[in-house]
Amino acid sequence: MEIQGKSWQTIWLVNDTHVEVIDQTQLPHNFKIKKLIDVQDFFWAIKNMVVRGAPLIGVTGAYGLAFSIKSDASDANLNKNKILLESSRPTAVNLKWALDRVFKKIHNLNQEDRFFAALKEAQIIEKEDIKMCSEIGENGLEVLENIYKEKLKKETNCSLNILTHCNAGWLATVDWGTALAPIYKAVRHGIKLHVWVDETRPRNQGASLTAYELKSEGISHSVVVDNAGGFLMQNNMVDVVIVGSDRTTSTGDVCNKIGTYLKALAAKENNIPFYVALPISTIDWDLEDGVKTIPIEERSAEEVKYISGIDINGEVKKVQILPKGCNSYNPAFDVTPAKYVTGLITEKGICRPDKISLKSLYFG
Amino acid sequence: MEIQGKSWQTIWLVNDTHVEVIDQTQLPHNFKIKKLIDVQDFFWAIKNMVVRGAPLIGVTGAYGLAFSIKSDASDANLNKNKILLESSRPTAVNLKWALDRVFKKIHNLNQEDRFFAALKEAQIIEKEDIKMCSEIGENGLEVLENIYKEKLKKETNCSLNILTHCNAGWLATVDWGTALAPIYKAVRHGIKLHVWVDETRPRNQGASLTAYELKSEGISHSVVVDNAGGFLMQNNMVDVVIVGSDRTTSTGDVCNKIGTYLKALAAKENNIPFYVALPISTIDWDLEDGVKTIPIEERSAEEVKYISGIDINGEVKKVQILPKGCNSYNPAFDVTPAKYVTGLITEKGICRPDKISLKSLYFG
Numbered sequence: 001m002e003i004q005g006k007s008w009q010t011i012w013l014v015n016d017t018h019v020e021v022i023d024q025t026q027l028p029h030n031f032k033i034k035k036l037i038d039v040q041d042f043f044w045a046i047k048n049m050v051v052r053g054a055p056l057i058g059v060t061g062a063y064g065l066a067f068s069i070k071s072d073a074s075d076a077n078l079n080k081n082k083i084l085l086e087s088s089r090p091t092a093v094n095l096k097w098a099l100d101r102v103f104k105k106i107h108n109l110n111q112e113d114r115f116f117a118a119l120k121e122a123q124i125i126e127k128e129d130i131k132m133c134s135e136i137g138e139n140g141l142e143v144l145e146n147i148y149k150e151k152l153k154k155e156t157n158c159s160l161n162i163l164t165h166c167n168a169g170w171l172a173t174v175d176w177g178t179a180l181a182p183i184y185k186a187v188r189h190g191i192k193l194h195v196w197v198d199e200t201r202p203r204n205q206g207a208s209l210t211a212y213e214l215k216s217e218g219i220s221h222s223v224v225v226d227n228a229g230g231f232l233m234q235n236n237m238v239d240v241v242i243v244g245s246d247r248t249t250s251t252g253d254v255c256n257k258i259g260t261y262l263k264a265l266a267a268k269e270n271n272i273p274f275y276v277a278l279p280i281s282t283i284d285w286d287l288e289d290g291v292k293t294i295p296i297e298e299r300s301a302e303e304v305k306y307i308s309g310i311d312i313n314g315e316v317k318k319v320q321i322l323p324k325g326c327n328s329y330n331p332a333f334d335v336t337p338a339k340y341v342t343g344l345i346t347e348k349g350i351c352r353p354d355k356i357s358l359k360s361l362y363f364g
Numbered sequence: 365m366e367i368q369g370k371s372w373q374t375i376w377l378v379n380d381t382h383v384e385v386i387d388q389t390q391l392p393h394n395f396k397i398k399k400l401i402d403v404q405d406f407f408w409a410i411k412n413m414v415v416r417g418a419p420l421i422g423v424t425g426a427y428g429l430a431f432s433i434k435s436d437a438s439d440a441n442l443n444k445n446k447i448l449l450e451s452s453r454p455t456a457v458n459l460k461w462a463l464d465r466v467f468k469k470i471h472n473l474n475q476e477d478r479f480f481a482a483l484k485e486a487q488i489i490e491k492e493d494i495k496m497c498s499e500i501g502e503n504g505l506e507v508l509e510n511i512y513k514e515k516l517k518k519e520t521n522c523s524l525n526i527l528t529h530c531n532a533g534w535l536a537t538v539d540w541g542t543a544l545a546p547i548y549k550a551v552r553h554g555i556k557l558h559v560w561v562d563e564t565r566p567r568n569q570g571a572s573l574t575a576y577e578l579k580s581e582g583i584s585h586s587v588v589v590d591n592a593g594g595f596l597m598q599n600n601m602v603d604v605v606i607v608g609s610d611r612t613t614s615t616g617d618v619c620n621k622i623g624t625y626l627k628a629l630a631a632k633e634n635n636i637p638f639y640v641a642l643p644i645s646t647i648d649w650d651l652e653d654g655v656k657t658i659p660i661e662e663r664s665a666e667e668v669k670y671i672s673g674i675d676i677n678g679e680v681k682k683v684q685i686l687p688k689g690c691n692s693y694n695p696a697f698d699v700t701p702a703k704y705v706t707g708l709i710t711e712k713g714i715c716r717p718d719k720i721s722l723k724s725l726y727f728g
Contacts, residue, residue, distance in 0.1 A: 008671055027687075028686075029687065029688075044676060052483065088718055092621065094415060117474060156715050158406065194651025196693075199565065199668070201565060201589035201590060202589045204685060207668075207685055207686055207690075208686075211686060214690075215690050219457070221547075221690070221691060222691045222692055223668055223669075223686055223692040223693075223695040224668070224693050224695075224696070225565035225566045225623070226565060227564070227590050227621075227622040227623025227626065227698075228622055228623070228693070228694075228695055228698075229626065230623070230629065230698055231622055231625065231695050231697075231698040232695075233700065234655055235655075257553065257591075258589065258591040258592055259590070259594070260591070261593070261594040261595065261630070262591065262593065262594040262627075262629070263626075265629045265630055265633055266625070266629055271628055276399075288579050291598055291599075304571075304588070304589060305489035305587075306673070307683070307685065308685075309670070309671060309684045309685040310681075310683060310684050311683050312682075317675060317681065317683050318675075319672070319673025319674060319683055320673045320674050320675075321568060321571055321671065321672075321673040322392075322571055323392030323393065323572060323575055323579060324393075324571075324576060325579050326392075326571075326575040326576070326579050326585070326587055327585060327586045328587040328588065329560075329588050330590055330592075330594070331478065331588075332471050332590070333595075334591075334592075334594055334598065335704065345659070356636055
C-alpha cells in the first residue's frame with residue numbers, strides 16, 4: 001500500500017543479505033525503515049513490536065530463522081535459534097506455525113542448502129500472506145459493491161460509509177490487511193467511500209494505525225471516539241461495519257478487540273450489516289460457544305492509565321491520564337456472538353456465521 | 365463529599381465577603397481553591413470551566429450577580445452585570461434561570477437592600493440544589509438496595525457492581541451529584557459495592573472526575589475504557605448501570621454524553637437494569653422522539669486529536685494522539701430511546717420512562 005505516494009510492504013527481502021521492515025514503534029508520527037540482519041535483530045523486532053500483527057510476525061519469524069543460519073547452518077544453531085525466535089512472542093500461534101514450517105522444510109537438507117531453502121520458504125509464506133489478504137479483499141469488495149449499489153438506487157452520487165474498529169489493516173500483515181483489504185479494493189474499483197475509524201482505546205490502534213493507513217492512501221476518513229459509533233448508526237451515517245477477528249469459533253462467534261461487541265449490538269439494532277474479515281486460519285474448529293470458552297487476555301492496567309502522543313516539540317511523550325491512586329481494569333478482547341454477525345469474509349469466500357456454512361466453505 | 369478526609373462542597377460563601385470554589389480546571393491532578401470576589405472573577409470562573417455542570421454553574425451565577433452589586437446596586441449596574449454573567453456560558457439554561465430568579469427577587473427592592481436579598485436568594489438556590497441531589501440519592505438508594513438484596517439471596521458477602529458513564533457526580537453540582545448520589549448514599553448505608561467507571565472519551569470525565577470523586581471518598585472502583593462495558597455485562601460483572609441525563613423527553617428518551625446509548629443496548633441485551641438519575645428540571649415536556657428532535661452538539665475535532673495528562677515531572681501536558689493530517693469528528697451526546705431505560709430516578713421519586721408515569725410523578 002501507499003505511504004507518501006510510494007508503494008510499500010511491511011517487510012521485504014533485500015538481495016539475500018538482509019530484510020527491511022517498517023518500524024511500527026515509530027508510527028504514526030514517524031516513518032522509519034529498520035534493517036534486520038542477524039537473529040538478534042529479528043528477535044528484538046518481534047519482541048519490541050517493531051513488527052506487529054499475527055501474519056506479519058509469522059513472516060518476520062520465518063525470515064529470522066533463515067538469516068539465523070546463514071553463517072552456521074548446523075543442527076545445533078538451527079535448533080537454538082528456532083527456540084530463541086519462538087520466545088520473542090510466546091503466545092503468537094502464527095509465529096510458531098511459520099517457524100515450524102521453515103524448520104520442517106530444511107532440517108533434513110544438507111547444511112549448505114539450508115539457508116537458501118529457508119529463505120525461499122519465508123518468501124513463499126510472504127507471498128501466500130499477500131495473496132490471502134488480496135483474496136479477502138476481493139471477496140469483501142463484492143459485499144461492499146452490493147451495499148453501495150443498493151444505496152445508489154436511493155441516493156445518487158452518495159458515499160458508502162464504513163465503520164471499522166481497531167487496526168486490521170496492511171500494517172498487521174505484509175500487504176492489503178484483512179478488514180481494510182475490501183476498502184482498498186473498493187477504492188481501486190471506483191467506489192466513493194468514507195471510513196469512520198474507531199479510536200480503539202486503550203491502545204488506540206484505530207486512531208493511530210488505521211487512520212495513518214487511510215490518510216497515506218488518500219482515503220476519506222474521520223477518527224471517532226469509540227463512544228460515537230452508536231450515534232452514527234442511529235443517525236444513518238453508517239452503511240456497513242467491517243472488523244477483523246483474532247479468533248473465530250466453528251459456530252461463527254468472533255473474538256476481536258474489546259469494544260467490537262458494542263458495535264455489533266448497535267449495528268443489529270439499527271439494521272446495519274456487520275461483517276467480519278478473517279483468514280480461515282483464525283477459525284478454531286474445536287470451539288463452539290465463544291463467550292463461554294474463549295479466555296480473554298487481561299492486559300496491564302497501565303495501558304488505561306497512560307497514553308502517548310507527540311508534544312509541542314514533535315517528540316513522543318507519555319502522560320498519565322488517570323488521577324493518582326485510581327484503579328483500572330483492562331480486558332483486551334470481547335466476543336461477538338454469531339447472531340450479531342451478518343457474514344464472514346474469508347480468502348475462500350463469504351459465508352454465514354454458522355457451523356454448516358463455515359464447514360462447507362472450508363471443506364467443500 | 366470528601367477529599368483527603370475532609371468534607372467539601374464545590375462552592376461556598378465566606379462571611380458575605382466572597383465565595384470560594386474548587387478549581388476544577390486543576391482536577392484531577394491538583395486540588396486548589398479559588399476565591400471569587402468581584403463580577404469578573406465569577407464571569408471567568410464560569411467561562412473557563414473553573415466551575416462546571418449545570419447546577420453548579422447556576423449557583424455560581426447567582427452568587428456572582430449578588431457580589432456584582434455589592435458596591436453599586438443601581439439598576440444600571442444590576443442590568444449590566446446580569447447580561448455579562450449570562451454571556452459567560454450562553455447555552456447554559458440553568459445559568460439564565462438562576463440569574464433571572466435572583467433578578468426577580470431584588471429588582472423591585474431599594475438599592476440598599478438588594479445585595480443581602482440577592483445573597484440570600486443565591487444561598488437558597490445552593491441549598492435547594494443540595495436537597496434535590498440528596499433526594500435523588502435517597503430514591504436511587506432504594507433501587508440499589510433492592511438489587512443488592514436480590515443478589516445477596518444468590519451469593520453471600522457479594523459486592524454490588526455498578527457501571528457509570530461520564531461524570532454526574534457532586535463536582536457537577538453543589539454536593540452529592542445525580543447519578544453518583546445513590547452510590548454515595550448506598551455506601552453510607554453499608555452496601556458493599558464496586559463502581560466500573562467508563563473513561564468517557566473524548567473529554568475523559570469518567571477517568572478524571574468520577575474516578576477522582578470515588579477515590580477521594582474511598583469507594584472501590586476501576587476505570588475501564590468505554591469499549592469494555594459490553595464485555596463486563598456479558599460476563600455478569602455488572603449488576604446495574606446508572607447514568608445522568610442532560611435532557612429527557614416527555615416520553616423518557618434520554619440525551620446524555622456520547623456512548624450512553626451503547627451501554628444501554630448492552631444492558632438490555634444482557635438483562636441488566638439501566639437507570640437514569642436526573643433532576644425533574646431537565647425534562648423537556650415539549651419533546652417526544654428524542655432521536656429525531658434533540659439537536660446533538662458537534663464539538664471541536666481537537667478534543668479527539670489531543671489529550672492532556674501529567675508528564676514525568678508532574679506537569680500537565682497536552683499531546684497529539686492522531687497522526688498529522690488525519691481527520692476526526694466529535695458528536696458530544698447521543699439519545700438513548702426510552703425502551704432501553706429501566707427507570708428514571710428523580711428528586712420526586714422513581715418512575716418508568718413513559719409519558720403517563722412521568723406526568724403522574726410530576727403533576728400528581
